[in-house]
Amino acid sequence: MKYVDEFQDPDLAARLLDDIRAAVTRPWALMEVCGGQTHTIIRHGIDQLLPDEVELIHGPGCPVCVTPLEVIDKALEIASRPGVIFCSFGDMLRVPGTGRDLFQVRGAGGDVRVVYSPLDALRIARENPDREVVFFGIGFETTAPPNAMTVYQARKHDIRNFSLLVSHVRVPPAIEAVMQSPDCRVQGFLAAGHVCSVMGTREYPALAERYRVPIVVTGFEPLDILEGVRRTVRQLERGEHSVVNAYPRAVRDEGNPAARAMLDDVFEVTDRAWRGIGVIADSGWRLSERYRAYDAEHRFQVGDIATREPAECRSGEVLQGLLKPHECEAFGTTCTPRTPLGATMVSSEGACAAYFLYRRLDLPARPTAAAVPGPSLEDSTVG
Incomplete structure (x- = not known):
């Protein structure tokens, strides 16, 4: 299969669903730790097509959503200062801080610019030597290497009016935090393929062994998700807990050595706060001493920033997989994409945004296996 549409083939999806139904004999709860996978699941109704025994739990896989309120407020403070050009990807501009967002800062006169690469921000710094240019560097292991490369280039070319506001987080410690929660129901994980394309799979076997959970690396198309579920369920039914790479077209066990070397040079591992979750040890990066300037x-x-989360927002429970978005009292009423209370309703990878966009506004009745024959799958899963 060489083309994207082949990974949405309804006949192949029906066969994978049949395999899952044939394999499952008891309830299992699986967590995907990737906002892109969450959107695929909700858009194509995959969670509703799976047998009742298989539950998909949405984890803290949205990088915008887990960026802590304190960092958002720091971004707002910096962007408000005269002489600053604040650069960010577009999905951060409507994330609410304490009382305002970056769009409002721009409306009040702040020079806030949307860029498509951190190197765009570095170019702006070259073109404006009398201004301070800041790039908002957020995300998981996927976006960290280009941000590291940009800082490396700034130091190499002695561009002193450029800086990075860092809020990078790492997936394996988040998986560990999920498993250590007293409310944890997760029995297996779908790992994000793009993260593993950078970092490889070397950190996952220890987690799988320690918590006795299968971890299956998978991609983002419907067939990728279903294949990941199939392999995870088969392991659970056999009492196994190994790491499996079900996304070999993009992921190698060693990951991307050049990207990892850049990360090791520019960043160092540190504790990080996750919005709605709290501080997770060794779960993030900060600039190393060599690049601290x-x-x-x-x-x-x-x-020293004082923050205030809206009391009615339950996005932290959503990020921990303790609550589905439409189970929140504010969902779709006081909290909408136009009037968001939390980042999960704003981000293009947020679970609340996915449920709102694809009209999961209440608790839908799940179809039984007998009610989902092959022909109806095409209507349900392929736009």
Whole structure:
């Protein structure tokens, strides 16, 4: 299969669903730790097509959503200062901070610009030597290498008016935090293929062994998700707990050595706060001492920020897989994409945004296996 549409083939999806139904004999709860996978699942109704015994739990896989409120407020403070050009990807501009967002800062006169690469921000710094240019560097292991490369280039070319506001997080410690929660129901994981394309799979076997959970690396198309579920369920039914790469077209066990070397040079591992979850040990990166001069948080001295989360927002429970978005009282009423209470309703990878976009506004009745023959799958899963 060489083309994207082949990974949405309804006949192949029906066969995978049949395999899953034939394999499952008891209830299992699986968590995907990727916002892109969550959107695929909800868009194509995969969670509704699976047998009742298989539940998909949405984990903290949206990088925008887990960026802590304190960092958002630091971004707002820096962006409001005169002489600053604040650069960010577009999905951060409507994430609510304490009382405002970056769009409102721009409306009040702040120079906030949407860029498509951190190197765009570096170019802006070259073109504006009399201004301080800050790039908002957020995300998982996927976006960290280009941000690291940009800081590396700034230091190499002595571009001193560029800095990075860092909020990078790492997936394996988040999986460990999920498993250590007293409310954890997760029995297996679908790991994000793009993260593993950078970092490889070397950190996962220890987690699978320690918590006795299968971890299956998979992609983002409907057939990728179904194949990941199939392999996870088969392991669970056999009492196995190994790491399986079901996304070999993009992932190698060693990952991307050049990207990992850049990360090791520019960043160092640190504890990180996750919005709605709290601090997770060794779950993030910060700029290493060699590159500390390019750290916007230190350059602008914004370490002491007071934050306030809206009391009615339950996005933290959504991110931990304890609550489905439509089970929140504010969902679709006081919290919508136009009036978001939390980042999960704003981000293009947020679970709340997925449920709102694809009209999961209440608790739908799940079809039984007998009610989902092959022909109806095409209508349900392929746009």
